[in-house]
Amino acid sequence: MTSQTYLSELFSLGDRVAVVTGGSSGIGRAIAGALARAGASVVVVARREAELTVTVDELTAEGCRAAWVSADLGSRDGVRAAADKAAGVFGEPDILVNSAGINLRPPMGELGEDVWDTTMAVNLEAPFLLGQRFGPGMAERGFGRIIHVTSQQAHRAFVQSGAYGVSKGALESLARSQAEAWSPYGVTCNTLVPGFVMTPLNERLSSDPEKVAALAARTMVGRNGLADDFAGAAVFLASRASAYVTGQALFVDGGLSVH
Numbered sequence: 001m002t003s004q005t006y007l008s009e010l011f012s013l014g015d016r017v018a019v020v021t022g023g024s025s026g027i028g029r030a031i032a033g034a035l036a037r038a039g040a041s042v043v044v045v046a047r048r049e050a051e052l053t054v055t056v057d058e059l060t061a062e063g064c065r066a067a068w069v070s071a072d073l074g075s076r077d078g079v080r081a082a083a084d085k086a087a088g089v090f091g092e093p094d095i096l097v098n099s100a101g102i103n104l105r106p107p108m109g110e111l112g113e114d115v116w117d118t119t120m121a122v123n124l125e126a127p128f129l130l131g132q133r134f135g136p137g138m139a140e141r142g143f144g145r146i147i148h149v150t151s152q153q154a155h156r157a158f159v160q161s162g163a164y165g166v167s168k169g170a171l172e173s174l175a176r177s178q179a180e181a182w183s184p185y186g187v188t189c190n191t192l193v194p195g196f197v198m199t200p201l202n203e204r205l206s207s208d209p210e211k212v213a214a215l216a217a218r219t220m221v222g223r224n225g226l227a228d229d230f231a232g233a234a235v236f237l238a239s240r241a242s243a244y245v246t247g248q249a250l251f252v253d254g255g256l257s258v259h
């Protein structure tokens, strides 16, 4: 067996269909690109069409199979419509990545029901509803991979964690509930846990050089995260290679969480 064949048997995503929410920006975009380059047909879901188009055009120009669906995952109807449209492109997905997320940070005392509801809808309910929509089919077919992107704030408070930290803590629990239900049928459910990653999500912090340097110093590697740091971990969790890894949180954070 050549090393190429060996690697391909472990990690190739050829013949797989993936849906990546938030796949038009930051971490989700890097993950969508990684899965597509590893052979999967990828549907990226987000709201803004311009960003979706640029992402998909870049991948198709490289010879990858990719498409986009514009949808607002902030409402249950929006999620249902997104799921139907996404499955309509390349068929029912084998891989679901939930990277769409928002981080609104009012001080705890001023955190109103609107911020709570919006945060829970996008960060927690959308992943739950997409899991309900796609998980049983994956189990029936005997293969599936559900990957949620959570946060260090699922594990500890950090710069006004508020509703965001709560949503991410619950998302880690959701991964374990899904893993318990569907792992016996070949569907693994795990989370990727970023530390501080330079993306549009945290522009306010990442545009302050002093804060950026202070956060980098808290890692072990000595720098903050880049979206592409998630490529290898995502391909691993989406591939056959991770069949015995389920219900786990994989920290991709340069050692931040253990420093």
Ligand SMILES: NC(=O)c1ccc[n+]([C@@H]2O[C@H](COP(=O)([O-])OP(=O)(O)OC[C@H]3O[C@@H](n4cnc5c(N)ncnc54)[C@H](OP(=O)(O)O)[C@@H]3O)[C@@H](O)[C@H]2O)c1
Pocket (backbone or CB within 6 Å): 021, 022, 023, 024, 025, 026, 027, 028, 045, 046, 047, 048, 049, 051, 071, 072, 073, 074, 098, 099, 100, 101, 102, 103, 122, 149, 150, 151, 152, 194, 195, 196, 197, 198, 199, 200, 201, 202
């Ligand atoms: N960057 C970090 O340091 C960091 C740290 C910990 C965890 N995370 C988590 O990593 C994930 C990705 O974050 P990122 O930094 O890559 O952020 P990002 O660059 O802001 O990307 C967020 C993505 O989610 C989509 N999105 C947001 N609200 C949506 C909605 N209502 N409906 C559909 N799509 C929606 C956005 O597209 P549209 O705006 O066009 O809809 C975009 O594609 C998030 O879950 C975040 O909580 C990030």
